[in-house]
Amino acid sequence: MIRLGAIDDDRMLLDGFAAWLGDVEDVHLLARAATVDEFLAASPDVDVVMLDLRLQDGSVPAENVVRLVARGYRVCMVSTHHDQIDALATIRAGAEGYVTKDNDLVRLIEALRVVASGETAFSRELAFTLMQDHAPERPELSEQERAVLVAYASGLTLGAAARRAGVKPGTAKVYLDRVKAKYREAGRPAYTKLDLAERVRQDSLSYGTPS
Amino acid sequence: MSCRSTPEGFTSAGSGALDPADVCDEGVLVALAAARRVIAPPTLSGRQQAGHFLIVALACLRGLQLAQALLVTIVRFDQYRVFWPVVVTLVVLLAWWPVLFVPALRTARVTRPWFAADLVLASAATLVVSWLSLAGEVETWTNWAFIVGCNTAMVAAVALPSWGWLSAALTLVGVGLVGAEPALASGEASWSNFLGNSASYIGLGAAAALALRHLRRTGQELDAANARARTAELALISDQVRYQDRLTQYRTLHDTVLGTLTAIARGGLDLQLDAVRARAAREADYLRRLLMGDVAAHDQTLHEALGQVIDDTTALGLRIHYLADGLPPDLPGHVVRALAEATREALANVVRHAGTHEAWLTGTGETDGTVIVRVADQGCGFESAIITNGLGLQRSIRERIAEIGGEVVIDSQPGDGTLVELRWTSPAVLTVAAVGVRG
Numbered sequence: 130m131i132r133l134g135a136i137d138d139d140r141m142l143l144d145g146f147a148a149w150l151g152d153v154e155d156v157h158l159l160a161r162a163a164t165v166d167e168f169l170a171a172s173p174d175v176d177v178v179m180l181d182l183r184l185q186d187g188s189v190p191a192e193n194v195v196r197l198v199a200r201g202y203r204v205c206m207v208s209t210h211h212d213q214i215d216a217l218a219t220i221r222a223g224a225e226g227y228v229t230k231d232n233d234l235v236r237l238i239e240a241l242r243v244v245a246s247g248e249t250a251f252s253r254e255l256a257f258t259l260m261q262d263h264a265p266e267r268p269e270l271s272e273q274e275r276a277v278l279v280a281y282a283s284g285l286t287l288g289a290a291a292r293r294a295g296v297k298p299g300t301a302k303v304y305l306d307r308v309k310a311k312y313r314e315a316g317r318p319a320y321t322k323l324d325l326a327e328r329v330r331q332d333s334l335s336y337g338t339p340s
Numbered sequence: 341m342s343c344r345s346t347p348e349g350f351t352s353a354g355s356g357a358l359d360p361a362d363v364c365d366e367g368v369l370v371a372l373a374a375a376r377r378v379i380a381p382p383t384l385s386g387r388q389q390a391g392h393f394l395i396v397a398l399a400c401l402r403g404l405q406l407a408q409a410l411l412v413t414i415v416r417f418d419q420y421r422v423f424w425p426v427v428v429t430l431v432v433l434l435a436w437w438p439v440l441f442v443p444a445l446r447t448a449r450v451t452r453p454w455f456a457a458d459l460v461l462a463s464a465a466t467l468v469v470s471w472l473s474l475a476g477e478v479e480t481w482t483n484w485a486f487i488v489g490c491n492t493a494m495v496a497a498v499a500l501p502s503w504g505w506l507s508a509a510l511t512l513v514g515v516g517l518v519g520a521e522p523a524l525a526s527g528e529a530s531w532s533n534f535l536g537n538s539a540s541y542i543g544l545g546a547a548a549a550l551a552l553r554h555l556r557r558t559g560q561e562l563d564a565a566n567a568r569a570r571t572a573e574l575a576l577i578s579d580q581v582r583y584q585d586r587l588t589q590y591r592t593l594h595d596t597v598l599g600t601l602t603a604i605a606r607g608g609l610d611l612q613l614d615a616v617r618a619r620a621a622r623e624a625d626y627l628r629r630l631l632m633g634d635v636a637a638h639d640q641t642l643h644e645a646l647g648q649v650i651d652d653t654t655a656l657g658l659r660i661h662y663l664a665d666g667l668p669p670d671l672p673g674h675v676v677r678a679l680a681e682a683t684r685e686a687l688a689n690v691v692r693h694a695g696t697h698e699a700w701l702t703g704t705g706e707t708d709g710t711v712i713v714r715v716a717d718q719g720c721g722f723e724s725a726i727i728t729n730g731l732g733l734q735r736s737i738r739e740r741i742a743e744i745g746g747e748v749v750i751d752s753q754p755g756d757g758t759l760v761e762l763r764w765t766s767p768a769v770l771t772v773a774a775v776g777v778r779g
Contacts, residue, residue, distance in 0.1 A: 292753060
């Protein structure tokens with residue numbers, strides 16, 4: 130069973146989602162909040178948090194992720210429209226999944242299940258974003274990692290992506306996970322900056338020690 | 341073509357995410373749904389369905405044959421010189437049954453190594469059971485390995501190309517002879533029974549091969565008919581699109597050239613005014629472009645042109661996931677048009693042939709000035725090496741892109757989707773690069 134929390138300022142969307150989840154046996158939506166502050170104040174006992182990319186309180190998406198991850202939550206980003214820069218930043222900050230809201234609910238649930246199981250929910254949008262990252266500080270990808278990433282981002286299945294990239298069948302996911310790990314590694318220094326560390330410390334003072 | 345599509349959403353495919361419908365269902369329904377997930381192949385063309393149908397039939401037949409073997413072993417337990425190895429052989433074959441057929445049902449084909457393993461097991465069973473049956477029983481029902489061998493002879497028709505089934509059947513005849521040889525030599529088994537059994541291997545193999553050929557031909561005709569129907573539908577849509585284009589042109593003419601000419605005809609317009617002359621020059625340009633057929637995509641960026649293609653193709657019931665990044669806004673009109681029309685054709689091919697309702701379109705501008713458009717689907721796929729004509733690939737895609745000096749890469753595999761990649765590099769960039777190298 131997956132204990133789910135959702136942070137989104139769109140009430141209608143949250144209500145619709147909750148109603149739809151009523152029929153899904155293994156996912157329980159236990160907490161809803163409009164901001165990360167509100168969510169952390171309640172400190173609900175959930176495993177996965179579905180976090181809207183752009184909250185109306187003007188908070189920085191990557192910072193929201195860092196605060197939630199520091200409290201032991203696994204975070205899956207959900208965004209109304211695809212924003213490559215924010216998507217990259219949240220993955221670097223520790224989000225385990227990234228889905229756009231135009232995906233149907235079945236795929237959204239699928240992504241949440243993947244995140245709950247301790248893996249990364251690699252949407253095509255996320256793969257595409259990583260593939261198009263030309264920033265100078267981007268991590269170095271091997272030829273195979275890049276080939277798998279491009280094929281998967283183009284819409285092929287994992288099996289077809291592996292075949293096209295010339296890697297062993299069944300290993301495409303391993304290559305994608307490696308790409309994510311490299312991004313996570315590259316993102317770490319940026320989010321141990323003093324001000325953010327201070328923010329996380331304050332959270333733990335106000336809301337208790339992380340679970 | 342009644343292709344079933346199970347698009348892969350996330351990389352958790354292996355962890356077996358459930359349909360929400362399955363979660364609600366209970367008991368038998370859940371079991372049935374689970375069984376369907378195990379054996380349901382992804383998407384199949386009519387031709388692939390022929391193979392799938394025969395595999396279903398052979399899997400059921402193998403089940404019945406193994407049940408018969410089990411019954412014979414129990415009832416005739418005293419007709420074997422040593423009983424337990426016969427039971428062990430049967431258990432091994434029972435265990436092999438799902439190993440052989442579950443992947444075959446999933447992929448609608450039997451791979452060579454899998455078939456080789458089946459042939460080896462059937463041969464081993466023939467030898468063991470023949471040698472351990474009492475001499476007088478070698479060519480009777482007691483020797484149940486023969487029935488399993490018949491099934492293997494038919495599986496050969498699915499697994500091996502053209503006359504391959506015959507070599508498999510002859511192998512089984514040879515193995516049968518080795519197994520029965522002691523009993524035949526001592527005269528306790530009859531040659532006529534042996535020859536009858538041998539004829540069964542060859543006859544059933546031939547029957548299966550013929551049936552498959554017939555089914556495949558029907559499947560191909562079905563595929564072709566479906567493709568024709570889709571093409572007709574597409575032609576209708578493109579007629580509508582052309583009509584819309586024409587309408588837009590008339591409207592533009594009315595708003596521009598006709599308006600200007602009417603104003604001049606009425607008189608009173610100072611033709612020497614700069615504004616009037618500039619307007620006449622602009623509209624003359626428009627007419628010139630109209631004559632050159634350069635109007636529809638004029639001033640359209642690739643992003644906009646692809647958007648138009650998506651709108652048109654979505655009308656055919658295709659769900660298109662579109663992602664774009666870094667597309668240059670200033671591509672020449674003929675390049676935009678060629679890339680957009682090749683994309684339209686690639687998407688139309690998904691509708692016509694892939695048997696799926698979902699496609700992915702990505703457009704990217706690379707840092708070296710190359711523009712790449714990729715159209716991918718997770719449908720039936722095809723042998724890239726065999727089929728290049730007739731899918732609209734040659735004429736509409738390759739030629740169009742060749743005309744603008746671009747490249748097309750098409751990658752596909754039966755049951756594994758298709759990726760069409762269009763690449764175009766600006767000649768300006770190429771020249772600069774060449775000069776750079778020389779300098």
